Amino acid sequence: MRILDPTNEQKTAGVQLAARLPSLEGLTVGIITNAKEGTKGYFTHLERLLRQEMGVADVVWREKSNYSAPCDAHIVREITNWHAVFAGVGD
């Protein structure tokens, strides 16, 4: 019996990870939150760790307008101004 593959065989190309930063000392880090209730405490704690323990100079917060949809285009464009970014889901 010959049966056909039901999966999507036309996978889009994967993404290539950016080069890892040797240190966050003195750098600007972005945080993109989905604006859910649980994100505030989580990312506030993360910012404290970034600043106090890793020497990050500046932390920029941005909120997605819809926590279930892709990040807004204007925020994506802003990412080029930062050295690193956290794009996390908080619930």
Next chain:
Amino acid sequence: MQLNVKTALASRAHEVDDFAAAQEFFHSRGWTDGLPVVPPTEAAVEACLEWAGMPPDQLIGIEPVRAQPITAEKLAINAVMAGCLPMHFPVVATAWQAMLKDEFLLHGVTSSTGGCAVLVIINGPVRLEIGASGTFNVLGNSDRATAVIGRAIRLGLINILDVRPGQIDRATLGHPGKYSYCFAEDEEDMTWQPLHLQRGMPEGTSGVTVFASLAPRQIMNEWTTDPKEILETFAAEMRANQLHYSIYGGNYVIVIPKQLRDHIQAAGWTKTDIAEFLFERARVKRGEWANVGKGSVVRDRAEKVHPALLSPDDLLVVAAGGPAGGFGAVIPPWMGSKTRAVTAAIGVCVDCEPPKG
């Protein structure tokens, strides 16, 4: 419509010994919903495509977040696996066209912890052609057509978009509609306008409405003939959903069975009248959250009013259910207005560009 579609199928083929081997082959790869599947042979898949007049490589749409192309061939394979006959396939393909509209937010509704399913509501002459029943046990195993069409949607999500539990599908609970969630409106036994026409599809067409939604919440009121009193029970259930699940407004489906709609229709109420009544009655104050254990998020907005429907047009009223029993259902949205119900006509392209030249 049957066309001769002879473009070759592009999917990889696998050789298995027999029906039982096919089951194990598919289950071992995570290509099922846990139930047995119909082996998708080339002949069965081609029959679906021919019935719909679709070449295998016809692009039904592109999943907008992960840029995954959805072709007619892959949908047909999954439809065969679900048990679809060729005559069921146009409904499946149309449902996918609707699901791929931006406002449906397909990635969000299939990946959310909220655990909704894709409800498919069938309207128009196609219901009678395929035997989709809108009467007894309508939200359960009412008939073959709705069972396999609903299942085809889920198998397509699993296999084409990797919506498997723990992978893309992050649902905490999910609900039984994730196996199959499809029913037809009982158009022969109502005076109202069918759902798809009310939502703008052309007269004479068949339509498919998709709605990312939670499980049905059943209500009962057999002790009045007053439309307002009947609808107050629906309103109370909508308010309960707002408080217990999500307070935010969006589309809701209500299913009104014959015993209840006979009273409502006899009083001269239309679907629009029902929607306007429930728009006013199904709303809560944020402060009511405190009564159900959610006081911590009321804050200084206790008096803020949240309507379940952002406008009367948000309500999808569907006549369906067995002939006896004062039972109805409220089917809430996945999450407020983040997803929108989408209706499409089968075989009709209402937003295509006209041919050039």
